[in-house]
Amino acid sequence: MPSGVGWFEGFVDGLPNNRVFKFVASRILVPYWAWRTPVKPLEGGPPPSMQPGDNVQCMMNLIMPLKDKSPIGRALAALAVAQNKDEIFAGLDNVGTVHFARFVIVDNNICMFSVYDGDFTNYIRDFVATIGSVFNNVVALVEKGETVMPCEQNVEAFIEWVHERDMYQVPDLATDLFKDQEAMNGSKAASGNDDLRQLPPRLILQLNANPNVSLGSGYRAYPGYSAAQVRHKLGLGW
Amino acid sequence: MSAPFKEAADVQGNILRGYRKPHVRHLVLEVTDCNAARRWLAACISGRSDGVPQITTEAPWTTKPHTCFNIGLTSEGLRALRAPSLDEFPREFIEGMSARAKKIGDTGPSAPETWPAPFNEPKRVHLIATIYADAIAQLDSVQHHALADGGGLRLLGAFDGQSFPHDLVHFGYRDNISQPRFEGIHDPKGYEDAQPMAPLGTVLLGYETNFEGLMWHVPKDVGHNGSFNAFRVLAQDVAGFDAYLDTAATELLGHPNVDDLLLPGAEATIGHGLSRHAALREVVAANMCGRWRNGVPLALSPDTDKPPHKVALNNFDFVGDSRCPYGSHIRRSNPRGGQIVQRVANHSRRIVRRGMPYGPAYDPAKPDTKERGLLGSFLGANLGAQFEAMSCDWLNLGLHDPRVTGSNDPLVGANEPETSWFDLPLKSGPPIRLRGLPRFVRTRGGAYTFLPSISAIRYLGALTN
Numbered sequence A: 001m002p003s004g005v006g007w008f009e010g011f012v013d014g015l016p017n018n019r020v021f022k023f024v025a026s027r028i029l030v031p032y033w034a035w036r037t038p039v040k041p042l043e044g045g046p047p048p049s050m051q052p053g054d055n056v057q058c059m060m061n062l063i064m065p066l067k068d069k070s071p072i073g074r075a076l077a078a079l080a081v082a083q084n085k086d087e088i089f090a091g092l093d094n095v096g097t098v099h100f101a102r103f104v105i106v107d108n109n110i111c112m113f114s115v116y117d118g119d120f121t122n123y124i125r126d127f128v129a130t131i132g133s134v135f136n137n138v139v140a141l142v143e144k145g146e147t148v149m150p151c152e153q154n155v156e157a158f159i160e161w162v163h164e165r166d167m168y169q170v171p172d173l174a175t176d177l178f179k180d181q182e183a184m185n186g187s188k189a190a191s192g193n194d195d196l197r198q199l200p201p202r203l204i205l206q207l208n209a210n211p212n213v214s215l216g217s218g219y220r221a222y223p224g225y226s227a228a229q230v231r232h233k234l235g236l237g238w
Numbered sequence B: 001m002s003a004p005f006k007e008a009a010d011v012q013g014n015i016l017r018g019y020r021k022p023h024v025r026h027l028v029l030e031v032t033d034c035n036a037a038r039r040w041l042a043a044c045i046s047g048r049s050d051g052v053p054q055i056t057t058e059a060p061w062t063t064k065p066h067t068c069f070n071i072g073l074t075s076e077g078l079r080a081l082r083a084p085s086l087d088e089f090p091r092e093f094i095e096g097m098s099a100r101a102k103k104i105g106d107t108g109p110s111a112p113e114t115w116p117a118p119f120n121e122p123k124r125v126h127l128i129a130t131i132y133a134d135a136i137a138q139l140d141s142v143q144h145h146a147l148a149d150g151g152g153l154r155l156l157g158a159f160d161g162q163s164f165p166h167d168l169v170h171f172g173y174r175d176n177i178s179q180p181r182f183e184g185i186h187d188p189k190g191y192e193d194a195q196p197m198a199p200l201g202t203v204l205l206g207y208e209t210n211f212e213g214l215m216w217h218v219p220k221d222v223g224h225n226g227s228f229n230a231f232r233v234l235a236q237d238v239a240g241f242d243a244y245l246d247t248a249a250t251e252l253l254g255h256p257n258v259d260d261l262l263l264p265g266a267e268a269t270i271g272h273g274l275s276r277h278a279a280l281r282e283v284v285a286a287n288m289c290g291r292w293r294n295g296v297p298l299a300l301s302p303d304t305d306k307p308p309h310k311v312a313l314n315n316f317d318f319v320g321d322s323r324c325p326y327g328s329h330i331r332r333s334n335p336r337g338g339q340i341v342q343r344v345a346n347h348s349r350r351i352v353r354r355g356m357p358y359g360p361a362y363d364p365a366k367p368d369t370k371e372r373g374l375l376g377s378f379l380g381a382n383l384g385a386q387f388e389a390m391s392c393d394w395l396n397l398g399l400h401d402p403r404v405t406g407s408n409d410p411l412v413g414a415n416e417p418e419t420s421w422f423d424l425p426l427k428s429g430p431p432i433r434l435r436g437l438p439r440f441v442r443t444r445g446g447a448y449t450f451l452p453s454i455s456a457i458r459y460l461g462a463l464t465n
Helices: A009-016 A019-036 A071-095 A120-131 A155-165 A172-186 A201-209 A227-233 B035-044 B076-079 B091-095 B136-147 B240-254 B275-289 B327-331 B384-397 B454-461
Strands: A059-067 A098-106 A109-117 A168-170 A213-215 B023-030 B066-075 B127-133 B152-163 B228-235 B356-358 B372-382 B421-424 B432-435 B443-450
Touching: A009 A019, A019 A201, A019 A213, A059 A120, A059 A155, A059 B356, A071 A098, A071 A109, A071 B228, A071 B356, A120 A155, A168 A201, A201 B152, A213 B091, B023 B076, B023 B136, B035 B152, B066 B076, B066 B136, B076 B443, B091 B384, B091 B443, B127 B136, B136 B152, B152 B356, B152 B372, B228 B384, B240 B275, B240 B432, B275 B421, B327 B384, B372 B384, B372 B443
Parallel strands: A168 A213
Antiparallel strands: A059 A109, A098 A109, B023 B127, B023 B152, B066 B127, B066 B443, B228 B372, B228 B443, B356 B372, B421 B432
16 A cells, blocks of 8 residues: 555545455445446447448347246246257248357356347348247246247337346447457455455446346457358358 | 238328329428327328328229328327337437438438438438329329328428339330239239248238237237338439449450450441440440349340240349359349348348339430439338348448458449449459449438338327327
C-alpha cells in the first residue's frame, strides 16, 4: 500500500473483502442501486455488423428454463432431445448455415448452443420451416413454451421467443474489462485484491439485468468462413 | 387454370398485378389529426366520386382507369391512428426501416442519418399515398383532390417517378421482367416462366406461404389481405457505373485469360461495330446483372444478347453448369431452383417489385450530377422473411453460395472498393476476379409500410377510440 494512505482509505479498500460489506453490497446496495437506476436487459445474439467476417460463425446461446425443475424434469428434457435428435439434426443440416449445435442441461435449463452464419431470424425461420412440429416436443417442457406452440404456426412469435432466451453477448471491448476482473478473481489468493470498485458500474447493473451473458464473440480457429465454405473446401458437399 | 381469386376486391391494387402506368407520385404524409385522418381513410373507400380519390383494388377492371390511388401505413402511422392491434405486427415493421439499417445494408453513405427530408424524421412518416397516372397533370389533379380538405394529414414530401421506354432503368438494363405469378390471378401476357407459381401468401397475409405448412401471423381486424412494402428511394450513380465498366474493360484487355471471356472477333455478337473495349464493357455489365441490357438472361445466352433463336426472358433456371455468375444481381436476389446453401429457402424469399425510375435519364455526352435512381417498392407478406432475408444474407454477404460468400451484390450491394470483388465465370478454368467495385446505389430514404385491405381501411376509418 502506498505511503500517505490514511486509515479511511485503508478501510474502504478493505471493504470488498469484508463479509458484512459483501452481504450488504450484493443483497441491499446493488438491488437498491438497480431500482434507482433501471437497466433493461440487453438483447441476445451478436450485434449487427456490416463486416462479412462478423456475420459468419455467429453464436447462439439459448437458455430455456425447464417447467419441471427436478431430476424428473431434466430427464424428460434429455429424453425429448434424444427422441427427436435425428430430425432436429436433419433440420439443421437443411438450414445449411449451421456449423455446430448441441443441447446441454445446466441446472434446470435446457440449453441449445449453436454456431451459425448470417441472420439469426433466417436461421430460426428456416429451422422451423424444415422441421415443422418436431421442436414442439422440446418447447413444451420450457417455461412459457406454450405461448408459442405450435412453433410452425407462430413463427414470428417463436423467433422472438428464442431471441429473448438467447444470451446477451457482451461486446469484445467491455469483455476486456471483464476479463481483467476475472483474472483478478483468479489471482485473488495471490494479490488479495478483490476491489469491487474496479468492476465497471454499468457492467454490474447490466449483469443484474442479464444474469446470463456470453463473454465476447468467442474464439474461432478459422474466422471468416461460412459452414458452406468449409464444406465446399473439404469436398463434403453443401 | 385455377379458380379466380375471390377476394380481389378486398385487396389493394398493384400488389398481385402491376398497373404499368407511366407516371407515379408518392406522397409522404403525417397524421396531424387522428379523427380527421380516420374520416379521410373512410372517405377513400366510400364509393363517392366527388371528393377524396378512391382506393384502386385488385378487382378486375373492364377498362383500365386513367389514374390509380393506393395507400400504405407505417407503424408510426398506425400508432397515430390509434390502431389497437399494432403490437400484433412483426417486429421489423414496428421498428421501421431506419432502425433496420445495418441489416439491409443502409450503412455509410446510405445510412439513415444521411437521408434528406422527409425520411430524416421517420417518426413523422405516417402514410404514403401513391398515385399512378398516364400524365403528370392527372397526378396533380388526384393529389389536389386527396389533400383538398387537409384530411388531418400534412404533406411532408412528394416523389415523382416515370417509366422509361422499353422498361429501361437508369443503368440501362431492361427491368421488371421477373415477378412472382400467382394462382388464380389472371396473367394476360402469360410469359413462359420455369419458376413454380407463387402462393398468395407470398405477398398477402392470411394465405399459405412458400414454406409448406407455415403461416405468418395475421394481426387481428386489419391483417387479412394486407401486404407489406419496403419503399425505398434508391439513388443510382450512373456516371460511377459507366466509369467502373470502363476501368474493368481496360483491365480485362490486359488479362491473360480475356479471350476465354470474349473470343477475339466475337465483338460483333455483342453489338454492331463495337470495339473490343466497348464489347468487354457490355460483357461485364451483363455478368454483373445476370442479364444483358436488353433482358436476355445469361443463363440462356451467355455469349450474346442476340441469340439466334428467340428466348423467353424468364423461362430458365440456375441448374447444371449455367454460366450466369453465382454473384450476379438476379441470381443473388432470386436463386430460383438453383443449388443454394439454405436448402429450404429456394423460392421463399421472393418479392414483388414495383419500381419506377426518378430523375432525368443520364446523358454521357452531357454529364451532370443530378440525383436520379429508382423509387422502389418491394412487396411481400413478411418483410423479415423476404425483403430483409434477401438483403442481408444474399445481396450482401452472399451466404447462399460458398463461391461468393464474403462479397456483395455488384449492382446494389453495400460495396467498398477496398474489399469488394466479383467473379466473371469463364467457359473453363477459374473465373476472372474483378475488384474495386464502389457502391453504385445509395439509399436516400424509405419506410416500411403496411398495405391494408379495403376492409382494414374501413375498420381503421370507423375507429372511435
